[in-house]
Amino acid sequence: MSHAIDSADHHHGPDKGILRWVYTTNHKDIGTMYLILALGSLLIGGTMAFVIRAELFQPGLQLVDPNFFNQMTTMHGLIMVFGAIMPAFVGLANWLVPMMIGAPDMALPRINNWSFWLLPFAFGMLICTLFMDGGAPNFGWTFYAPLSTTYAPPSVTFFIFSVHIMGISSIMGAVNVIVTIFNMRAPGMTFMKMPLFVWTWLITAFLLIAVMPVLAGVVTMMLMDIHFGTSFFNAAGGGDPVMFQHVFWFFGHPEVYIMILPAFGIVSHIISTFSRKPLFGYTSMVWATASIAVLSFIVWAHHMFTVGLPLVGELFFMYSTMLIAVPTGVKVFNWVTTMFRGSISFETPMLFAIAFVVLFTIGGLSGLMLAIAPADFQYHDTYFVVAHFHYVLVPGALFSILAAVYYWLPKWCGRMYNETLGKWHFWMSFIGVNITFFPMHFVGLAGMPRRIPDYALQFADFNAIVSVGAFIFGLSQLIFVYNVWRTTIGGKGEKATDKVWDEPTGLEWDIPSPAPYHTFQEPPVVK
Amino acid sequence: MNTPKYYVPARSHWPIFGAVAVFLTIFSMASIIHQSSQGHVGTLPVVMAVIAGFLMLYMLFGWFGEVVSEGLRGLNSDQLKRSFRFSMGWFIFSEVMFFGAFFGALFYARTFAVPWLGGEGAKGEANMLWEGFVAHWPLLKTPDMNSFPGAMGVIDAWKLPFVNTVLLIVSSLTLTLAHHCLRSKDKKGTLMWLAVTLALGFAFLCVQVYEYGHAIHELNLTLNSGIYGSTFFMLTGFHGAHVTLGGIMIFVMYWRVKNDHFTPDDHFGFEAAAWYWHFVDVVWLMLFTFVYVF
Numbered sequence: 027m028s029h030a031i032d033s034a035d036h037h038h039g040p041d042k043g044i045l046r047w048v049y050t051t052n053h054k055d056i057g058t059m060y061l062i063l064a065l066g067s068l069l070i071g072g073t074m075a076f077v078i079r080a081e082l083f084q085p086g087l088q089l090v091d092p093n094f095f096n097q098m099t100t101m102h103g104l105i106m107v108f109g110a111i112m113p114a115f116v117g118l119a120n121w122l123v124p125m126m127i128g129a130p131d132m133a134l135p136r137i138n139n140w141s142f143w144l145l146p147f148a149f150g151m152l153i154c155t156l157f158m159d160g161g162a163p164n165f166g167w168t169f170y171a172p173l174s175t176t177y178a179p180p181s182v183t184f185f186i187f188s189v190h191i192m193g194i195s196s197i198m199g200a201v202n203v204i205v206t207i208f209n210m211r212a213p214g215m216t217f218m219k220m221p222l223f224v225w226t227w228l229i230t231a232f233l234l235i236a237v238m239p240v241l242a243g244v245v246t247m248m249l250m251d252i253h254f255g256t257s258f259f260n261a262a263g264g265g266d267p268v269m270f271q272h273v274f275w276f277f278g279h280p281e282v283y284i285m286i287l288p289a290f291g292i293v294s295h296i297i298s299t300f301s302r303k304p305l306f307g308y309t310s311m312v313w314a315t316a317s318i319a320v321l322s323f324i325v326w327a328h329h330m331f332t333v334g335l336p337l338v339g340e341l342f343f344m345y346s347t348m349l350i351a352v353p354t355g356v357k358v359f360n361w362v363t364t365m366f367r368g369s370i371s372f373e374t375p376m377l378f379a380i381a382f383v384v385l386f387t388i389g390g391l392s393g394l395m396l397a398i399a400p401a402d403f404q405y406h407d408t409y410f411v412v413a414h415f416h417y418v419l420v421p422g423a424l425f426s427i428l429a430a431v432y433y434w435l436p437k438w439c440g441r442m443y444n445e446t447l448g449k450w451h452f453w454m455s456f457i458g459v460n461i462t463f464f465p466m467h468f469v470g471l472a473g474m475p476r477r478i479p480d481y482a483l484q485f486a487d488f489n490a491i492v493s494v495g496a497f498i499f500g501l502s503q504l505i506f507v508y509n510v511w512r513t514t515i516g517g518k519g520e521k522a523t524d525k526v527w528d529e530p531t532g533l534e535w536d537i538p539s540p541a542p543y544h545t546f547q548e549p550p551v552v553k
Numbered sequence: 554m555n556t557p558k559y560y561v562p563a564r565s566h567w568p569i570f571g572a573v574a575v576f577l578t579i580f581s582m583a584s585i586i587h588q589s590s591q592g593h594v595g596t597l598p599v600v601m602a603v604i605a606g607f608l609m610l611y612m613l614f615g616w617f618g619e620v621v622s623e624g625l626r627g628l629n630s631d632q633l634k635r636s637f638r639f640s641m642g643w644f645i646f647s648e649v650m651f652f653g654a655f656f657g658a659l660f661y662a663r664t665f666a667v668p669w670l671g672g673e674g675a676k677g678e679a680n681m682l683w684e685g686f687v688a689h690w691p692l693l694k695t696p697d698m699n700s701f702p703g704a705m706g707v708i709d710a711w712k713l714p715f716v717n718t719v720l721l722i723v724s725s726l727t728l729t730l731a732h733h734c735l736r737s738k739d740k741k742g743t744l745m746w747l748a749v750t751l752a753l754g755f756a757f758l759c760v761q762v763y764e765y766g767h768a769i770h771e772l773n774l775t776l777n778s779g780i781y782g783s784t785f786f787m788l789t790g791f792h793g794a795h796v797t798l799g800g801i802m803i804f805v806m807y808w809r810v811k812n813d814h815f816t817p818d819d820h821f822g823f824e825a826a827a828w829y830w831h832f833v834d835v836v837w838l839m840l841f842t843f844v845y846v847f
Binding site for chain 2: 262
């Protein structure tokens with residue numbers, strides 16, 4: 027493109043003003059916008075969690091009415107999954123994948139910007155449903171039919187279309203990542219030399235392209251059932267509400283791996299750097315990631331053990347689910363073995379990464395308990411499930427994102443974050459997250475149901491503790507916001523060296539800090 | 554892969570334009586559907602939909618036009634051309650998965666949901682919901698005939714649908730002939746075979762519309778006639794929409810061939826449209842087999 031060639035010759039910096047962000051085709055600008063959107067969503071979704079925990083601080087109904095409580099749990103889930111975790115990982119992919127594989131930018135820079143700018147519209151529309159007649163979606167983030175069809179508030183139509191826009195954005199973003207990785211690697215960067223973050227994102231992008239269209243399909247069926255008289259999820263016409271759950275979880279289970287595989291990549295980088303050892307078992311990490319992705323397509327009905335599956339289905343999905351523990355175990359083993367006899371130092375990213383390994387493993391093990399079909403009949407829809415998936419998503423996915431920001435921020439902006447504040451952030455988060463989610467295991471095993479604004483008196487003490495923990499955890503994220511703000515916009519903190527850390531590996535550490543606006547004008551040499 | 558110097562993209566106003574256009578299109582559609590379910594459609598969403606439609610058209614013409622003109626000026630590196638090919642392939646894969654969701658619903662309903670409602674199989678106790686309901690496929694007598702009055706019959710696979718199968722398969726062949734002509738620099742032949750392909754695609758759509766009319770008016774087969782009508786219309790309807798989109802792509806290719814945009818070795822736009830057309834053809838074969846014949 028003529029402009030393209032001109033600009034490559036003449037100007038290397040970003041444009042000035044707001045239009046830089048609106049018109050940009052630069053992977054770093056777009057990555058930054060994704061990360062800011064994710065942070066905004068995290069704060070909004072977190073505020074909704076505050077409403078939930080404030081209501082649950084005591085038994086009885088005190089602050090909000092049950093319908094609004096349901097809207098809060100639904101919107102909290104949707105915004106955290108689709109607005110915080112996923113865009114944060116896409117933002118990290120945008121920033122890091124081109125730098126790690128020695129590419130000048132993403133393969134399709136204009137599509138890249140389009141993928142981003144669809145999201146603010148999608149989330150704007152979703153959040154506006156809060157102010158509609160009948161309120162926002164109140165059927166849980168899994169939007170099971172018939173709650174989301176026959177009994178849904180009128181705003182469900184806008185929810186459906188907002189999911190469609192997010193889907194378009196995700197699919198285009200994933201195509202971009204996958205094509206970038208296949209086609210834009212520097213000469214010599216063979217597949218088995220690719221950094222693990224790139225590998226995990228390659229597989230994540232494949233999962234996204236495979237399952238986001240299924241999500242689009244299932245919400246389309248909902249739309250047709252609600253407005254156009256079809257009976258996909260209505261047994262009166264020969265359909266089946268359980269079919270909704272099958273199609274949804276065929277999307278939904280790969281989706282939860284979409285939210286954790288990039289985290290595996292991030293943690294592998296950080297643990298290796300701060301242990302001052304190469305990653306143990308690189309090849310097995312790649313194969314484990316691929317195996318987890320393949321298995322994710324054949325385990326979906328473990329979310330549905332209690333809906334009345336045939337026995338053979340219960341058995342199949344129970345065993346296939348347990349198989350996932352094998353490649354996941356390989357990963358945990360490799361992380362621990364990388365640290366074994368390493369010369370470890372405990373900077374903030376490493377603290378988050380170690381916490382990830384420990385706490386994600388707790389979430390994985392409670393997942394194994396849930397995988398046992400007969401046991402799941404007891405655990406299903408209790409706070410035990412809430413504890414399980416929050417352990418893999420908060421100290422799992424979210425901790426890895428925080429670790430990644432601390433780890434790569436000096437490369438992005440050229441200055442070190444404040445280590446003291448980082449440590450405060452980590453310890454407050456670590457303590458807060460465990461106070462919040464660990465007691466949920468106990469109330470769940472004792473039978474406290476999820477998604478209900480009231481509970482039996484015997485759960486009162488634990489719930490009060492959980493709420494206190496949630497507020498500690500939530501407020502301590504403000505330390506992170508301040509730390510990032512003072513390092514980037516505030517311009518404080520010492521200048522980062524090009525290597526930033528002690529001999530980290532990867533192409534991104536060979537370029538200056540901050541990384542130049544256009545990283546590579548010519549392909550780097552990969553040994 | 555020799556890329557002596559990397560290509561660095563310029564900024565572009567099309568993405569934000571595209572985001573606004575997609576949002577307005579979808580938001581106005583949502584508003585119209587939402588308001589019509591409340592009983593009254595205001596003028597605002599309709600006006601918005603019209604504006605959104607024009608914006609979409611402007612964006613598509615502008616953006617694709619820019620990509621085409623960059624290609625014509627020879628600005629696309631080999632690497633970028635490969636990126637386009639890979640992207641189209643993965644996009645078609647995402648479309649396969651979209652159809653997969655609806656085929657999955659069809660197979661689940663036929664294999665599990667309907668037999669269980671009829672008292673057969675592992676979860677046959679579902680029959681207690683509508684005692685006396687008998688499972689069969691195609692499902693003409695739904696469990697609740699008042700809410701979902703079943704159809705009086707189904708479309709005979711070996712009449713119009715078979716004609717349509719022939720039309721689409723032949724259109725895939727004629728498209729391949731056009732491709733061969735393009736590769737051997739036979740512009741006249743390319744145009745002729747592209748026109749034949751377009752005509753066959755158009756004929757397919759006409760037959761489909763006629764068949765819908767027959768289904769709705771004579772067989773009372775509608776979206777509302779239970780799971781058979783739901784899966785039938787959603788699958789064939791989305792397929793028809795994709796044929797329309799593929800037809801538009803081929804029409805654009807006709808225009809581009811006419812304006813000498815392609816060379817025998819460099820005609821990815823044409824190939825992308827052809828891939829899409831063949832994909833739509835394969836989906837139809839699945840449809841013909843599982844919706845019409847069996």
